[in-house]
Amino acid sequence: MTDPSHVAGAEAFERLQCQWCQSMNEKAALTCRACGAPLDIRNLVSESGWREAPRIRDMTEIQFSSSTCQVEGEIVPVAEINLGANDSIFFEHHVMLWKDERVPLTVMQLSGGLKRAFAGMPFIISVATGPGRIAFSRDATGELVVLPLHPGMELDVREHSFLLCSHQIGYSFIRIKGLTNILFGGQGMYMDRFITTGAPGLLILHGYGNVFERRLAAGESIMVEPGAFLYKDSTVTMNVEFQKLGTGFFGGTNMSLARMTGPGRVGIQSMYVHHHTD
Amino acid sequence: MFCGNCGSPVADNANFCGRCGGKVAAPAAAPQQPVHQVPAPVYQQPASPSAWQQPVQQPMPQPVYQQPASPPPAQHQPVVSSPASTATAMCQWCHAQVDAGQLSCPMCGATLKISGPMRDRAGWSKVPGRKDMAKIQFGNSFCQIEGAYVPVADMKLAPEDKIYFTHHVLLWKDPQVNVTVMSLKGGWKRLFAGLPLIMTEAQGPGHIAFSKDDPGELLPIPLQPGQAIDVREHLFLTATNSVTYDWFQTNIWFKTRSGDETETYYPVGMFMDRFMAPQTPGLLLLHAGGNVFVRELAQNETILVKPTALIFKDPTVQMHLHFEHPSSFFSSWGSWGNRYLWLRLLGPGRVAIQSVFERIEGESRNMTNYSYATEMRW
Numbered sequence: 001m002t003d004p005s006h007v008a009g010a011e012a013f014e015r016l017q018c019q020w021c022q023s024m025n026e027k028a029a030l031t032c033r034a035c036g037a038p039l040d041i042r043n044l045v046s047e048s049g050w051r052e053a054p055r056i057r058d059m060t061e062i063q064f065s066s067s068t069c070q071v072e073g074e075i076v077p078v079a080e081i082n083l084g085a086n087d088s089i090f091f092e093h094h095v096m097l098w099k100d101e102r103v104p105l106t107v108m109q110l111s112g113g114l115k116r117a118f119a120g121m122p123f124i125i126s127v128a129t130g131p132g133r134i135a136f137s138r139d140a141t142g143e144l145v146v147l148p149l150h151p152g153m154e155l156d157v158r159e160h161s162f163l164l165c166s167h168q169i170g171y172s173f174i175r176i177k178g179l180t181n182i183l184f185g186g187q188g189m190y191m192d193r194f195i196t197t198g199a200p201g202l203l204i205l206h207g208y209g210n211v212f213e214r215r216l217a218a219g220e221s222i223m224v225e226p227g228a229f230l231y232k233d234s235t236v237t238m239n240v241e242f243q244k245l246g247t248g249f250f251g252g253t254n255m256s257l258a259r260m261t262g263p264g265r266v267g268i269q270s271m272y273v274h275h276h277t278d
Numbered sequence: 279m280f281c282g283n284c285g286s287p288v289a290d291n292a293n294f295c296g297r298c299g300g301k302v303a304a305p306a307a308a309p310q311q312p313v314h315q316v317p318a319p320v321y322q323q324p325a326s327p328s329a330w331q332q333p334v335q336q337p338m339p340q341p342v343y344q345q346p347a348s349p350p351p352a353q354h355q356p357v358v359s360s361p362a363s364t365a366t367a368m369c370q371w372c373h374a375q376v377d378a379g380q381l382s383c384p385m386c387g388a389t390l391k392i393s394g395p396m397r398d399r400a401g402w403s404k405v406p407g408r409k410d411m412a413k414i415q416f417g418n419s420f421c422q423i424e425g426a427y428v429p430v431a432d433m434k435l436a437p438e439d440k441i442y443f444t445h446h447v448l449l450w451k452d453p454q455v456n457v458t459v460m461s462l463k464g465g466w467k468r469l470f471a472g473l474p475l476i477m478t479e480a481q482g483p484g485h486i487a488f489s490k491d492d493p494g495e496l497l498p499i500p501l502q503p504g505q506a507i508d509v510r511e512h513l514f515l516t517a518t519n520s521v522t523y524d525w526f527q528t529n530i531w532f533k534t535r536s537g538d539e540t541e542t543y544y545p546v547g548m549f550m551d552r553f554m555a556p557q558t559p560g561l562l563l564l565h566a567g568g569n570v571f572v573r574e575l576a577q578n579e580t581i582l583v584k585p586t587a588l589i590f591k592d593p594t595v596q597m598h599l600h601f602e603h604p605s606s607f608f609s610s611w612g613s614w615g616n617r618y619l620w621l622r623l624l625g626p627g628r629v630a631i632q633s634v635f636e637r638i639e640g641e642s643r644n645m646t647n648y649s650y651a652t653e654m655r656w
Binding site: 104137138 | 567
């Protein structure tokens with residue numbers, strides 16, 4: 001099934017609107033310049049309302065401020081950034097695949113960051129500044145989710161899921177509230193929060209397996225396996241609930257599911273590898 | 279030269295016909311010439327850095343390393359057959375000269391006519407798309423590569439052909455294919471995932487198939503006589519028996535100390551495999567995780583790569599550790615917080631990396647000593 005809602009108005013302008021990120025593109029463009037989604041393929045939406053994140057074609061180029069990002073490979077894609085002179089991006093240091101020697105690296109100052117550790121390593125957000133090239137990839141099969149962020153957006157992302165983010169976007173992390181959510185939420189204690197300031201920016205996530213997105217109406221809710229959660233608008237609330245699975249004999253067992261309540265977007269991944277924060 | 283079987287023209291250096299698959303007998307007078315006509319520089323021990331050492335375990339004479347044809351950068355663009363006289367094309371992946379009429383390289387199975395950019399802006403080439411079920415020939419045998427996600431190398435061995443492999447990659451085989459333990463000269467005491475490494479050998483005729491348990495790519499690497507390649511350990515899938523196998527110490531290590539405990543880590547492995555085709559061309563198959571990218575470094579050109587992402591390099595490429603310290607306002611962060619560990623590769627030659635890599639063990643510990651390394655403080 002395709003999503004007809006975004007197509008109609010776009011033709012009139014002689015411009016193409018990307019169905020994934022809603023950016024406008026030149027009519028001749030094959031892929032969206034802001035998010036890399038193929039423009040000749042319509043949204044793939046399941047009957048239950050989940051939209052498949054676009055498979056970015058090999059070697060697609062994406063532009064943000066004065067930099068470009070080229071996405072390479074389809075099994076475990078690599079995001080290769082050619083940084084413009086005054087651009088910088090930030091990332092968790094362990095996702096770097098290769099870089100030019102001359103690209104400077106700095107460390108982002110985070111309040112409270114020392115308390116967080118990633119698999120025994122201190123949690124450090126590194127910053128690379130242009131000009132020069134640097135490339136990133138993750139440790140398992142999946143896809144890159146390119147989310148151009150416009151001013152006024154606030155996005156919560158499962159911890160250790162973001163690959164890189166451009167410097168226009170503010171980064172912080174929030175502690176997940178409630179012991180149930182921490183213990184049974186399947187995603188640890190923290191969530192990364194990305195907030196746009198005045199300028200648009202680019203956020204690239206790595207989802208394990210395939211990624212699907214759904215927009216919830218106000219008050220609409222859906223139960224999600226906590227491990228599958230990838231990102232949500234900060235307007236969406238998340239609460240872990242238990243579902244009793246009775247066996248008819250003694251006890252039975254509990255299953256925890258996260259209730260996501262709208263309004264806003266929810267993104268899930270079809271396979272998950274969780275990196276626990278201690 | 280023409281195929282003795284079907285009469286179609288074949289390249290002078292082909293060892294089989296691209297059209298009918300028949301074996302092309304090399305003319306007795308002219309022994310098999312390597313594809314790369316560049317005057318063969320003898321593989322020399324690099325003068326510096328000192329950490330790079332000629333492997334001492336090398337039982338064979340100094341390998342004569344045939345420089346892979348390094349065309350001027352302009353020629354690196356997607357290979358299209360020049361419409362003019364010669365009508366040969368160069369396979370982008372293995373650099374073999376093949377008949378321009380072919381759709382895929384008979385040496386390595388790579389698609390020859392590629393639309394779209396193969397080479398990214400930074401100079402890495404993606405391994406060319408290989409059509410599912412692409413066929414490669416070696417001698418009178420075939421190898422078909424099946425599946426795109428976790429590919430299988432399905433071999434149809436001719437009676438006279440032999441291949442060898444590590445036993446855990448075997449997927450299935452015909453009952454009549456004879457598998458024996460390969461007799462190994464010299465130091466075969468390497469540990470392979472905690473077990474003694476056993477190299478097994480399969481003799482045709484019959485089918486035998488291999489795969490590894492990771493999503494990734496199969497890399498067929500045809501080796502020309504005299505050509506050698508260094509491969510990070512545990513990536514080897516199988517090779518024809520015309521390819522010799524050897525190994526050397528990487529001499530890339532660092533030592534850590536925590537209290538009284540010291541430990542030594544080898545970010546690219548303690549050993550590296552060296553495969554070489556001494557007399558006749560051979561085929562080497564590797565399996566890499568995720569997607570694979572290759573680039574050719576010019577003389578003294580450098581690149582920093584994640585040590586665990588390295589797949590292979592030409593023996594002319596030198597490597598050593600590189601520490602990078604990002605600038606930071608506070609440095610009281612323990613010894614390591616602002617230190618990234620890289621592998622610095624120094625040309626000339628090819629290097630290949632994979633997009634999936636393990637975390638470097640011990641990177642976060644307090645280092646007391648390490649092999650030759652360069653350093654950058656921002």
